[in-house]
Amino acid sequence: MNQVLPPSLLTNSVEKFLSKVQPGERVLVACSGGADSLALAWVVQFVAKKKEIFVSALIVDHQLSPESNEVAQAAKVKLSVLAISDTKIIKVEVSNNSEGIEAAAREVRYEALKNYGNEINAQMIFLGHTLEDQVETVLMRLTRGSGARSLQGMAEINGKFVRPFLHISRAIVRDSLSIINLTAWEDPMNYSEKFLRSKVRNQLLPKLKEVLGESVFEAIDRTATALRVDNAALDLITQEVLALNSIETSCSVEILQAQPQAIRNRIIRVMMLNAGVPAASLANAHIEAVNQLINNWHGQGEVALPGKLWVSRSKNQIAIESKNNREG
Numbered sequence: 001m002n003q004v005l006p007p008s009l010l011t012n013s014v015e016k017f018l019s020k021v022q023p024g025e026r027v028l029v030a031c032s033g034g035a036d037s038l039a040l041a042w043v044v045q046f047v048a049k050k051k052e053i054f055v056s057a058l059i060v061d062h063q064l065s066p067e068s069n070e071v072a073q074a075a076k077v078k079l080s081v082l083a084i085s086d087t088k089i090i091k092v093e094v095s096n097n098s099e100g101i102e103a104a105a106r107e108v109r110y111e112a113l114k115n116y117g118n119e120i121n122a123q124m125i126f127l128g129h130t131l132e133d134q135v136e137t138v139l140m141r142l143t144r145g146s147g148a149r150s151l152q153g154m155a156e157i158n159g160k161f162v163r164p165f166l167h168i169s170r171a172i173v174r175d176s177l178s179i180i181n182l183t184a185w186e187d188p189m190n191y192s193e194k195f196l197r198s199k200v201r202n203q204l205l206p207k208l209k210e211v212l213g214e215s216v217f218e219a220i221d222r223t224a225t226a227l228r229v230d231n232a233a234l235d236l237i238t239q240e241v242l243a244l245n246s247i248e249t250s251c252s253v254e255i256l257q258a259q260p261q262a263i264r265n266r267i268i269r270v271m272m273l274n275a276g277v278p279a280a281s282l283a284n285a286h287i288e289a290v291n292q293l294i295n296n297w298h299g300q301g302e303v304a305l306p307g308k309l310w311v312s313r314s315k316n317q318i319a320i321e322s323k324n325n326r327e328g
Contacts (some may be wrong), residue, residue, distance in 0.1 A: 004180050009172065010043045013164040014126075018044070021123045023052040028122035029084070030113055031057045033075030035174040035184035036128035040165060042082050042180065044126055049083075057087040058116050060109045062094050064101070064189075071185055078182060090116065102195055110161075117160055129154060129163045130170040135217045136200045138224050147265075147284055152231055153224035167221055238266040249275040250319035256294050264291070272305060275320040281306035293318060 005011075021027060029044050031037040041057055048055045057079050061072040072089045079087045092108045094101065117125045134153045141150040156166050165173050177184060192198050208216050241247070241263060245255050249271050256264050268290045272282055289303040293313040302312035311320045 006043045006046055007176050011047055014043045014047045017162050017164055018047050021053050025123050026054040027124045028117045029057045029126045031059055031075055033071055033185040035177055036130055038184050039173045039176050040126055040128040045082055045084050055084055056120055057084050059089045060112050061089055061091045062105050063091055124162050125160045127163045130165050130173050131167055131217050131221055132170040134166055135220050136197055138220055139200055148227050148231055152228035234262050238263055253294055253316050271320055275309050277305050277307045277309055
């Protein structure tokens with residue numbers, strides 16, 4: 001099966017990453033049994049075999065449906081057809097959180113992938129996200145009023161995690177399976193009206209193409225990529241300002257006022273994270289509240305932040321601290 005030649009667009013995308021892996025080393029592929037991840041597993045195995053790189057696969061069973069074990073076992077069989085015999089199934093417990101069951105499942109899935117990747121010393125962990133996944137992510141974050149950091153979408157590379165198909169359409173990825181006559185599992189959650197992503201996928205994306213044209217997805221992806229490049233530059237400047245002024249959880253008003261708004265907002269965000277504000281709970285409204293203490297100061301009191309923290313201004317100093325520290 002793995003001797004059948006995959007489309008060159010897919011092999012070239014995987015080759016770009018595997019060229020950084022040495023013969024005899026190992027990579028890990030995340031596989032759900034769906035079309036995107038099966039196509040990814042096929043192409044990674046095809047390219048890796050020529051380079052004498054070992055391929056393992058991990059199937060994360062979220063146990064969110066009665067048939068989840070059956071789906072996981074079927075995915076393992078299909079991976080063996082693709083000549084990937086080193087496959088492990090890990091069952092995880094998913095508890096709903098403030099961001100919903102999808103976000104909770106994603107969190108435990110990434111944790112399982114990271115831990116297993118470390119266990120087997122995988123040099124890279126391959127994920128099967130496609131162009132449409134990127135567009136869906138950007139659009140969902142746009143509805144939340146997210147800033148440039150969120151609108152940059154997913155990264156091709158994030159530590160050991162890599163997404164070689166991120167700029168390739170879902171249709172090209174999924175259609176490739178017809179070459180090897182492999183039928184993928186279709187997750188019913190992809191069509192459930194309960195989940196925002198499925199509504200964006202099945203209702204909004206087709207309408208976008210109808211109204212704005214076939215190239216709209218690529219345009220959104222280019223915008224996200226450009227934002228990622230800009231954000232990297234702004235983050236670098238921010239780190240230089242933080243280091244130069246030894247900023248951790250407090251900073252003088254003069255230093256903050258001297259910064260362009262984009263840099264100041266990033267400094268405030270880092271201060272909040274350093275103080276212990278949970279990243280998932282940090283919103284633009286919290287940063288704007290600090291800006292009010294800087295730019296519109298008239299003796300107002302402290303502002304509550306997530307994580308039982310407070311930000312206050314005392315004369316010429318902005319500080320973020322816990323209630324315990326304040327009372328101590």
